[in-house]
Amino acid sequence: xxxTRVLVLLVxxxxxxxxxxxxxxxxxxxxxxxxxxTRGAATAxxxxxxxxxxxxxxxxxxxxxxxxxxxxxxxxxxxxxxxQLKGLKLxxxxxxxxxxxxxxxxxxxFFPDLLSYMLSGPVCCMVWEGENAVKMGRQxxxxxxxxxxxxxxxxxxxxxxxxxxxCHGSDSPENAEIEIGLWFDEDELCAWESxxxxxxxx
Ligand code: IDP
Ligand code: MG
Numbered sequence: 001x002x003x004t005r006v007l008v009l010l011v012x013x014x015x016x017x018x019x020x021x022x023x024x025x026x027x028x029x030x031x032x033x034x035x036x037x038t039r040g041a042a043t044a045x046x047x048x049x050x051x052x053x054x055x056x057x058x059x060x061x062x063x064x065x066x067x068x069x070x071x072x073x074x075x076x077x078x079x080x081x082x083x084q085l086k087g088l089k090l091x092x093x094x095x096x097x098x099x100x101x102x103x104x105x106x107x108x109x110f111f112p113d114l115l116s117y118m119l120s121g122p123v124c125c126m127v128w129e130g131e132n133a134v135k136m137g138r139q140x141x142x143x144x145x146x147x148x149x150x151x152x153x154x155x156x157x158x159x160x161x162x163x164x165x166x167c168h169g170s171d172s173p174e175n176a177e178i179e180i181g182l183w184f185d186e187d188e189l190c191a192w193e194s195x196x197x198x199x200x201x202x
Contacts, residue, residue: 056086057133058179059141060168063121064159066090071124074154074167077140078128082200087127087180087189093118100182113163125183131201134176137169 061074079085093101098118105111128137142153146165149156159166170176180189194200 052131054129054131055133055173055176056127056129056180057137057173057176058168058170058183059126059128059137060183061124061126062118062164062166062168063123064117064164065166066122066124068158068166070154070158070166073158074124075126077154078126078137081130081136081140082196083128083130083133083136084192084194085126086129086191087125087184089125089184089188090122091125091183092122095119097182101179110163117163127180127184127189134170134173138171141167141169 059074059078061071065071065074075085075088095115098115099106102111102114102118105114108114130136140154142149142155144155144165145162146155146159147161149159151157154167155165170179
């Protein structure tokens with residue numbers, strides 16, 4: 001009888017030591033999760049050899065996008081992708097500003113139509129920052145002609161003709177900086193660190 005009790009106690013002790021059959025208390029589980037998260041974050045902070053430079057791009061929702069209630073949808077796509085919003089405003093453009101912004105297109109036959117389209121209502125100006133933001137921004141917008149844009153892109157999902165193609169995106173990092181300077185004053189841009197940074201980048 002005594003021996004049986006000793007045996008039972010020994011088995012129970014062994015089970016505790018090995019953790020067999022034990023339900024992990026919530027606090028221990030949360031500590032373990034937190035330790036593994038910390039490990040993840042430590043790995044995440046290690047610089048990657050293929051890491052590209054952070055870049056800013058100028059994205060603008062044109063008057064048709066604003067009128068059609070697509071501001072939230074477009075903002076959300078960039079936010080969900082992981083890009084960081086650095087500047088945002090609704091703005092009524094002037095002809096002078098548009099002539100500067102589209103300076104390479106002023107001689108085009110369609111320029112007067114483009115001008116009146118862009119002057120027809122407010123636009124939504126945005127600066128997004130992140131890795132390869134210019135190229136990825138153009139990819140998210142889709143082709144200039146919506147009928148050549150892939151479904152899943154903004155133009156491919158929400159527009160049909162080139163003269164109402166919803167959005168603008170800078171075509172090079174150099175032009176992005178020029179456009180940001182054209183559409184925003186320096187004090188309209190916010191310097192802030194995203195708490196999601198280590199969960200978006202490795
Ligand atoms: P992008 O906006 O994709 O960079 P761009 O060639 O820079 O394309 O042209 C600027 C904008 O001018 C276009 O987004 C579109 O609104 C307008 N546009 C371009 N080509 C045409 C055209 O052939 N007909 C009418 N509008 C055009
Ligand atoms: Mg362009």
